[in-house]
Amino acid sequence: MEPIAIVGIDCRFPGAPDTGAYWDLLMRSADGVGKVPGQRWDADEFHSADGAEGHANTVEGGFIGDADAFDNEFFTISPREAAAMDPQQRLLLQCTWRAVEDAGLSPQRLAGTSTGVFVGIMGNEWAQLHLTDYAKVTAQIGSGNGYCMTANRVSYHLDLKGPSLAVDTACSSSLVAVHLAANSLLSGECDTALAGGVNVAVTPALSIFYTQAGLSAPDGRCKPFGAEANGIGRGEGVGVVVLRRLRDALADGQRVYAVIRGTAVNQDGRSNGLTAPNRWAQQDVLAAAYRRAGVDASEVVFTEAHGTGTTLGDMMEVKALGHHHAARPGKPLALGSVKGNIGHTEGAAGIAGLIKVALSLHHRVVPASRHATKENPALQLKDNGLRLLKAPLRLPAAPVLAGLSSFGMGGTNAHAVLESAPPASARPGPRDAGATGGIGCGVFTVSAPGAPALRRNLAAQAAAVASRRVSAQALSWTSNQVKTGHRYRFAVPAHDTAELAARLQEAAADPDLLARLTAAPAGKPRTAFLFTGQGSQYGGMTAGLYRDSALYRGFLDEADAALLPHTGRSIRDLVLDGDEDVHLTRWTQPALFAVEYALGRTLTELGVRPGLLLGHSVGEYAAAVLAGALTLDGAARLIAARGDLMQQLPEGGGMLSVRAPLAEVAPLVADEPLAGVAAVNGPEATVVSGDLGVLARIEADLTGRGLTTRRLTVSHAFHSPLMRPMLERFALIASEVGGGVPEIPVYSTVRGRVLDGEAMDAAYWIEHIGATVLFQDAAEALLDAGPTHLVEIGPQPVLSGMVRRLGPRAQAAAPAHVLPVRGAEASGRDLADALAELYRGGADPEWAAVYPAEERVPQPLVPYVFSDEHRYWAARRPTAADPADSTVPTAVPAPSAAPAAEATAPAAAPGVAVLGARAGTPADPLSDAVQEVIAAVGGYASAEVSAHQRLYEDLGFDSVMIMELKTRLDERVTGLAHITVQDLLPRLKTVADLTGFLHESGATVTATPTAQEGRTA
């Protein structure tokens, strides 16, 4: 069969809360078995050493920690629904999410795909407790139980459209699920399959059953193939693997843990008893798997056995394996079973074995099998070509084959053949890296549905990153792929892992810092690019960025090449070498153009697409190219000519900046033929330009009136009548170059407004030379169009300050200022900072452009860390008392800590929710009543419900709950008699919407609820 790759893993087993801990437990040959937790049942109550009727002969087993914890808020499941859910559903949901992340995918990226879900499960104990109290069966109890729902919930919450099914073949369930998942991939039914298993012991029923059937080990421990093996110990667990066709995984550059070469499933048929293991059928399923994998049995180096540690079971398994391996040449087949560490995890046993084999092939060492030192001599392992792993087996660097068995109590057997992942030979080399792009600094992203979740996950990432020795860029790239789907977006640039770890740790610990580095954008940003004008230039501008960013290098080189035929010298070299000639207007103008073009193009390549453009004077040239009104070559020719012709004008002109409104300055200039108003930059910022003598006169006049003036250091009187002598020659070139209508709105500083279908053609550029720069008008028009982010494109921030001094606009909220180049020290890191800010503001960068090819390699990152704050378990434990008389408990949320109060965060950019801030609510009985009712329906504490929360997305409401909401509202509020649920539906976006609607409808509060109502399920 075509090989299937295991690309993602997550699991929780006794003594091992995650994959890393599981591997550690296996390598330490540790024991995950312990006493039955009191929460499940009273082990002593059911204990009878000699296995009396209705009793178990052991008080121990392999139990997972925190089986009751569930992050229902993450999945927007109400507490009431969460409490009704089988913990197997809850655990599987979290485990699946983490496995997908481990595969280097943001789970949201799978939404809408044909991804399949295959779950092995054989325990239905939650239903036995909760579906037998008929009076208390609710909708939630119904959907909270049943095998199908374990798989279907995963498909629902991850929005997966492929096959979704639960498999029960008893103890082989989850390996059969993997078999079906592989077949589904091979048939083309899906392109990604999530396969797993789950088992949680809620009642002692199976322990009693094993005891009564004579299969239960008194110490609760499986001792596979051991001399002291005396039966099964129960174990719990949940595990999920992400499967792809190997060729797809390799094509997508995914990390491959191991490869499934072949799987097979068969049945004992009418064998020696329904529950008795059958050596012949096992032998056949091994043969079928070897055949399907196309391997000879003797090529298999080690096998993870079913290995329950029952006398008969071990014997049958050894004989079946011996049939294939007794005569093998070379070393005997190495044998082990994880059941020795964690017990028999029943529905999750197959996935526990699969994950162990995959990790063994991945780490190139097979852990020792616990209890192997004293092997059962009756099994005659050596004669059967087998050896029990008494010590870890180091695997060679060459390809290695492994086997995995899982056998069901009812006779459904499964076997799989796995192989080590193909060698990582196709990694891109660093030699050809120079030209592949990137900005020289990564942006690490973490997202979460809320502030506490973000803090928790930042701390987890910080701890994991600190101990890693990999490139911070590769880690950042992976974080961009995996950690970007949630509403609260955190982003920070970092050069190396030490710095990254420190910044993540600081952000996790410091709420103010976290608030600065996080935002929850309401929508996509509307970005404006502001291109800086003359005066902002300096020697060596953007040299750091050029050094760090191959992407920027490429565009500055491109601009340089376009300018070279017209400038005769390399503008790039002039800029980067720090040549002071950059202040001669002949060079200033093309230099600024080159830098702004390159920076603008770099940003668009990074996925920052401007919706509005504005250029201050010569800044309009690069803006025009980005708007598609001028070609790069055309603009290069024009700007070179413009600078050159201006340089040739006689010196003697100057410019005067005045802190006064235009109205005050204009009369002084009106009658001066040799001077003009060059720019109106703000209500108190006017620039006069012209003959030096005239300027001196005007200056004296203004100073006399107590106004502040400042001479600008310029060689010529730009935007003044003194420019006229060059116009004719410039016009010749401009008419050849031409120019079109901008494709992106340009807020023209010539017109002081947005260009409305007007071309930026020869006439425009000629007028541009002498015209007053109407920055204030253009910028105000731009601000009125409601941009969320102003990105200043230039060698240092100038326009950003001018815009701020224009003051707030009535119609629009103040946009955020983004500065990709902050000054002479600017580097790739500043650009990364700007990109991080835009991402936080809702932009979705082209992350691939941020990194060179050799850094775009997936790295393992800690999967999402779920909250364990909320816990749900059965209200009452199973008791040994006559079950017919006992009241069957109803599921309830376990008491949980009140949500921590959030510190008020500083105001963020418009359209961006303030991190963790809760809207202050003035006394409003109707609002309080609505919140109380919603809390009661959802099973939240009243304090957990606030006005801005969305009923469906944040509070997990569904149609059943809406019906109940209406009923409860009718009880609490008068004046709703004429309103139907249909009327309500369009007004149920947020809690506040509903309150508003009720106000409009003239509703008033009638009754006060009992204090505890919000917590009663």
Place this chain on the structure above:
Amino acid sequence: MTTPTAHIASIGTALPGDPVDNAALAKVLGVNEEWIEVFIGTKTRHFARDLGTGTVRWSLADLCAQAAQKALAAPAVDPAAIEFIVLGTATPDTLMPATVNQVADQLGLDQVPTFQLQSGCAGAIQALSVGQTMIASGQYRTGLVIGGDVCSKHLDVQRDLSDAAPSDLVNFVLFGDGAGAAVLTAEPAGERVALRHVLNRFTGLGSKPGQVIEWFGLADRYDDRQALTEDYKAIEERVPVMAVEILWELLGELDWEADELDYLLPPQLSGRMTRRITEELGVPTAEEISCVADTGNNGNALPFLQIEKLLGRMGDGHKALAVAVESSKWIKAGFALEKI
């Protein structure tokens, strides 16, 4: 069956922080900048501790792991294939655990044999020798060989050196910190440089040590011994002679003519000493590959820094020969490389 030849598939090096030039060093130590340039001939070096505060910024394990990570990141190398690790150093972070195991831990390598060789300038070459032998055994196909030193452990920035004698001063200006690593493979891969021969021989019977680095425990930590002592006179006298002998012994062993050599990697004592020794080696047709003037004498990192520089130039069929002398107890060391 022929004995497998070890090949260098990739190399990585790590130098801590920014280079410290003589002006900066002279200022901190209160010594004459010109004296460093003229008598030592080293221009810059790197320190794992902050020169101003004396705080440790990188451990030896950090530097070795950084270097090894770079070597493992090479496209021809599969980190999962590493079957052994050998580290040569004179300045381990702790006596236990051996630094090589901390390096393995940082690299995420487990279940592999590790070795740490306690040696001065010859440690890296001893590590290469062990690596070569392991691959020649046929039991191992890929391994990691590392050399590194953190000499700044003895750089006491608080000490007033204005009255120190030149022999004492030298210790403060000669050394630097760093690490290097190479991935050795049984088949030519990546850089495809065959390790043709490795020489590692103790020749100090009856000779007084040329260099001593003490270590102190609870019982003798207040002893008034100098932590680092060098017999510079003996070193200046003996090292050039030994270097010439090593060169000719290697050439003889390989049946190579001196004029076949494309590159020569001479001992890296200091900028000045290295220049002198290279002249005495007298192989003008071979291009000299040195780094000490820029990196300082960072002990067991040096051969790797030289190899890294060499790999940038080496063409197919080129031959290179490296010579090193450990003056502590007079160890002759060297190795020969050929790109195939």
